[in-house]
Amino acid sequence: GAVVSQHPSWVICKSGTSVKIECRSLDFQATTMFWYRQFPKQSLMLMATSNEGSKATYEQGVEKDKFLINHASLTLSTLTVTSAHPEDSSFYICSAPVRGGWGTDTQYFGPGTRLTVL
Amino acid sequence: AQSVTQLDSHVSVSEGTPVLLRCNYSSSYSPSLFWYVQHPNKGLQLLLKYTSAATLVKGINGFEAEFKKSETSFHLTKPSAHMSDAAEYFCVVSDQDDMRFGAGTRLTVKP
DSSP states (O other): OOOEEEEOSEEEEOTTOOEEEEEEESSSOOSEEEEEEEOTTSOEEEEEEEETTSOOEEOTTOOTTTEEEEEEETTEEEEEEOSOOGGGOEEEEEEEEEEOGGGOEEEEEOOOEEEEEO | OOEEEESOSEEEEETTSOEEEOEEEEOSSOOEEEEEEEOTTOOOEEEEEESSSOSEEEOGGGOEEEEETTTTEEEEEESSOOGGGOEEEEEEEEETTEEEEOOOEEEEEEO
């Protein structure tokens, strides 16, 4: 099956620094990728839809300048948490769809990136 | 370690008939369990979640799920399917800092 990777799997940074998280589709191309955030014991929250070659679509309440998304190629989307603060500490997950026939997609998820901001 | 198994990769029902999407989990602790739905070209949407309260959980759009610890199951049901229910459904188990997704079940609704 299709594989989506994320890097790094775990990152610790100091408050005020920026952190970049990569999401790659390893054996398929993805014009769209999704970024999610999850707090412990909480549900996933969709943050934004990453679109190759165009601007990302952010969900309501998600700060565009805080969470920069770049979908530079058909296999790579990056999420940059700018000027990170402890409240940004969370589990970030990406997913990418494999397009099927008749509008059916199969969604493949990355393993997630745990961000801890000190 | 924990894991989730969605027993059917594809379920097809007729409009107006009941829906049953099966999920079994494995966890060493008392997990939180979720069902998500994803429509084409959309992100995940939370349908419902179980977090050690009532074992019968009601969610949005008429869906509900029952947590059965003895069977380690968290099956999703709906009494009457609508065409708009056609989507991919994911069962998720979450424990502390670890989260595991099922492989997904594609629900097709026939008119």
